[in-house]
Amino acid sequence: MADMAAAGEEPEILFWVGCAGSFDDRYKRVTIAFVRILNHVGIKFAVLGPEEACTGDPARRAGNEFLFQMQAVSNIQVLNGYNVKKIVTACPHCFNTLKNEYPELGGKYEVIHHSQFLQGLINEGRVRVKDGQSFKGRRITFHDSCYLGRANKIYEAPREVLAALDADLVEMKRGRANGLCCGAGGGQYFKEPEPGNKDVNVERVEEALGTGADMIAVACPFCMTMMSDGVKNKNREDSVRVYDIAELIAQKEGL
Amino acid sequence: MDIFQQILFVAALAAAIWYITKRVRLITRAIKLGRPEDRTDNAGERMRVMLLVAFGQKKMFTKPLVGVMHFVIYAGFLIINIEILEIILDGILGTHRLFAPYITPVYPILIDVFEVLAFGVLAVCVAFLCRRFITRVNRLQASRHRELRGWPVSDATIILSAEIFLMIAFLTWNASDSVLRDRGVGHYGELQGIVPDFLVSQYFKPFFTGFSDTALIAYERAAWWLHILGILAFAVYVTYSKHLHIALGFPNVYFSDLQPKGEMQNMPEITKEVQLALGLPLTTEPDGSQENDNGQQPAEIGRFGAKDVYDLKWINLMNAYSCTECGRCTAACPANITGKKLSPRKIMMDTRDRMEDIQRGWQTQGNDFKDDKSLLGDYITAEELNACTTCQACINACPVNINPLDIILQLRRYRVMEESQAPASWNAMFSNIENNMAPWKFSPSDRFNWADQVNESQSK
Ligand code: SF4
Numbered sequence: 140m141a142d143m144a145a146a147g148e149e150p151e152i153l154f155w156v157g158c159a160g161s162f163d164d165r166y167k168r169v170t171i172a173f174v175r176i177l178n179h180v181g182i183k184f185a186v187l188g189p190e191e192a193c194t195g196d197p198a199r200r201a202g203n204e205f206l207f208q209m210q211a212v213s214n215i216q217v218l219n220g221y222n223v224k225k226i227v228t229a230c231p232h233c234f235n236t237l238k239n240e241y242p243e244l245g246g247k248y249e250v251i252h253h254s255q256f257l258q259g260l261i262n263e264g265r266v267r268v269k270d271g272q273s274f275k276g277r278r279i280t281f282h283d284s285c286y287l288g289r290a291n292k293i294y295e296a297p298r299e300v301l302a303a304l305d306a307d308l309v310e311m312k313r314g315r316a317n318g319l320c321c322g323a324g325g326g327q328y329f330k331e332p333e334p335g336n337k338d339v340n341v342e343r344v345e346e347a348l349g350t351g352a353d354m355i356a357v358a359c360p361f362c363m364t365m366m367s368d369g370v371k372n373k374n375r376e377d378s379v380r381v382y383d384i385a386e387l388i389a390q391k392e393g394l
Numbered sequence: 395m396d397i398f399q400q401i402l403f404v405a406a407l408a409a410a411i412w413y414i415t416k417r418v419r420l421i422t423r424a425i426k427l428g429r430p431e432d433r434t435d436n437a438g439e440r441m442r443v444m445l446l447v448a449f450g451q452k453k454m455f456t457k458p459l460v461g462v463m464h465f466v467i468y469a470g471f472l473i474i475n476i477e478i479l480e481i482i483l484d485g486i487l488g489t490h491r492l493f494a495p496y497i498t499p500v501y502p503i504l505i506d507v508f509e510v511l512a513f514g515v516l517a518v519c520v521a522f523l524c525r526r527f528i529t530r531v532n533r534l535q536a537s538r539h540r541e542l543r544g545w546p547v548s549d550a551t552i553i554l555s556a557e558i559f560l561m562i563a564f565l566t567w568n569a570s571d572s573v574l575r576d577r578g579v580g581h582y583g584e585l586q587g588i589v590p591d592f593l594v595s596q597y598f599k600p601f602f603t604g605f606s607d608t609a610l611i612a613y614e615r616a617a618w619w620l621h622i623l624g625i626l627a628f629a630v631y632v633t634y635s636k637h638l639h640i641a642l643g644f645p646n647v648y649f650s651d652l653q654p655k656g657e658m659q660n661m662p663e664i665t666k667e668v669q670l671a672l673g674l675p676l677t678t679e680p681d682g683s684q685e686n687d688n689g690q691q692p693a694e695i696g697r698f699g700a701k702d703v704y705d706l707k708w709i710n711l712m713n714a715y716s717c718t719e720c721g722r723c724t725a726a727c728p729a730n731i732t733g734k735k736l737s738p739r740k741i742m743m744d745t746r747d748r749m750e751d752i753q754r755g756w757q758t759q760g761n762d763f764k765d766d767k768s769l770l771g772d773y774i775t776a777e778e779l780n781a782c783t784t785c786q787a788c789i790n791a792c793p794v795n796i797n798p799l800d801i802i803l804q805l806r807r808y809r810v811m812e813e814s815q816a817p818a819s820w821n822a823m824f825s826n827i828e829n830n831m832a833p834w835k836f837s838p839s840d841r842f843n844w845a846d847q848v849n850e851s852q853s854k
């Protein structure tokens with residue numbers, strides 16, 4: 140972003156990568172896949188790079204409002220400094236926070252989740268599914284992320300993106316508004332779960348495997364980790380794969 | 395009806411009204427313990443939500459069968475009130491079926507509708523008891539949910555039995571009345587030709603044909619009195635019971651959250667501190683933080699987050715009084731499903747229990763009553779709070795738009811900001827965010843490293 144600004148250019152969108160998208164080895168692959176799609180369709184975008192900081196979501200939900208607002212206010216300063224108007228992010232937690240919680244602190248942007256963005260590209264015909272990998276005959280189930288679904292009522296966009304793959308979409312019993320959490324939200328990802336009978340992600344993966352799907356699609360970095368761990372817990376990592384919807388589109392495109 | 399009965403009736407009615415008013419005052423006072431918050435915006439949208447969710451019972455129909463059953467009780471309750479109006483007027487004026495001569499053609503139709511509803515309510519209450527005790531619906535079992543042990547289960551059983559009893563009294567009252575009318579006894583006979591047999595109670599008539607006239611009159615009076623006294627007692631009882639939702643459900647839905655479920659409420663007092671810390675101009679006051687809305691108290695710095703019901707918002711407290719203890723929230727809660735201690739229903743019940751303890755304190759020790767207990771710690775434990783994934787499934791599931799998550803988050807704020815009691819790994823996460831601007835210990839300068847791979851593996 141700094142380079143573009145120095146060159147006096149304005150990007151169409153700012154891609155908010157998020158901490159997981161920047162540092163988590165698995166989710167970096169999603170970031171890369173999404174960037175390739177953006178490059179492929181020729182969208183002028185920018186990222187903040189080292190100037191981006193955690194939105195503060197995990198701190199806020201864990202109860203540390205002070206830390207959240209410190210993060211938020213400095214992020215807003217950076218974003219407003221570059222006159223950012225439109226943000227796309229692959230992380231539902233960043234999405235929710237930027238979209239719903241930053242405006243009150245002075246950060247008003249048009250915020251789009253990458254599932255909506257991809258849906259838009261597909262609808263406009265800018266992403267045309269061709270060569271690449273074929274998904275014919277594969278069974279895919281989509282795991283709703285709480286902060287995309289219940290929090291912001293985005294249920295259809297990721298499903299429509301998956302529909303472009305020509306695979307068999309199978310639904311879990313608890314889907315959409317009734318979807319079961321992966322167990323990571325609200326800061327749970329950053330600590331051991333409280334004692335119980337089982338971990339939430341195991342319960343969810345059992346449900347996903349129950350559909351007979353050989354692919355679990357997610358649209359959130361935390362869901363990604365939780366689902367992958369759950370699949371490992373069931374010793375099914377050889378037959379069942381977890382992918383982000385952006386990766387599937389990139390594969391289909393042969394990117 | 396003799397004047398003696400009239401006096402008795404008016405006395406009973408007055409006692410019930412007096413007692414209910416007292417209870418309503420007490421509950422209102424308890425709700426007002428909460429912090430002020432403006433929930434009067436968007437009247438149109440609020441009305442729409444109330445019509446759909448409270449009046450139209452929209453969320454109940456996510457489970458169609460239970461939805462229909464609940465709807466029968468609900469419609470029965472609403473519509474039978476018209477009949478109760480006649481009963482009350484009869485009681486005061488000493489008349490018998492006051493409305494019958496005035497609305498002759500519609501009267502039997504009306505009573506037929508009431509009777510069908512009454513029978514429906516009866517059947518549904520029996521079905522609901524079966525669900526609790528025979529088919530044992532999971533979310534209603536005290537053996538599986540500790541918050542239900544003791545009073546809550548008795549409360550539910552008492553209510554269902556009382557409703558069955560009231561409906562039987564109503565139907566047999568109509569039946570005995572019909573037999574008296576057929577026989578032309580006293581003022582009962584006067585309605586011959588005006589009031590016919592009714593749809594359901596006619597089948598109870600054979601039971602009464604063997605009765606003498608005096609015995610019949612005795613039964614008719616007894617059933618009438620039991621029915622109306624039962625209703626008055628029920629009305630008082632409701633103020634102590636989870637059945638308060640029949641009244642509070644409506645305002646509770648009207649004032650429920652309209653913003654996206656994922657949005658957490660801002661703390662303007664913190665914004666101020668952050669702006670001071672970062673040397674920014676203050677913005678919270680001009681755009682009106684809610685504390686200033688009533689113009690009186692300028693934002694006093696209270697505690698950060700909530701420790702007790704006094705720190706919560708009034709809507710949280712109204713939520714607690716509106717909770718039906720149905721457990722739909724708990725049945726959807728990922729933490730509860732996987733055996734953790736957290737149950738959103740318990741959060742709501744604990745909040746209400748806390749307020750009822752305070753109410754009892756007011757009554758026994760005067761209005762300045764304070765004790766050294768608090769919602770956090772004495773009722774709700776850290777283990778419960780820490781298990782929440784903030785997934786909002788509870789909010790989504792609640793048929794009266796209650797938000798248990800809001801309470802959980804406010805209590806978490808208190809634990810973290812006032813007591814510094816976060817789990818150690820959360821503290822580590824906090825300090826990573828503070829120092830590295832990410833929840834993990836990575837250097838901010840590595841944030842862009844992924845970019846090297848964008849083209850590299852593309853060419854592979
Ligand atoms: S938000 Fe918390 S309490 Fe509510 S269902 Fe989710 S985990 Fe349970």
Ligand code: SF4
Pocket residue numbers: 716717718719720721722723724738739742791792793794795796798
């Ligand atoms: S909070 Fe709502 S869903 Fe939960 S028990 Fe109470 S009424 Fe039922």
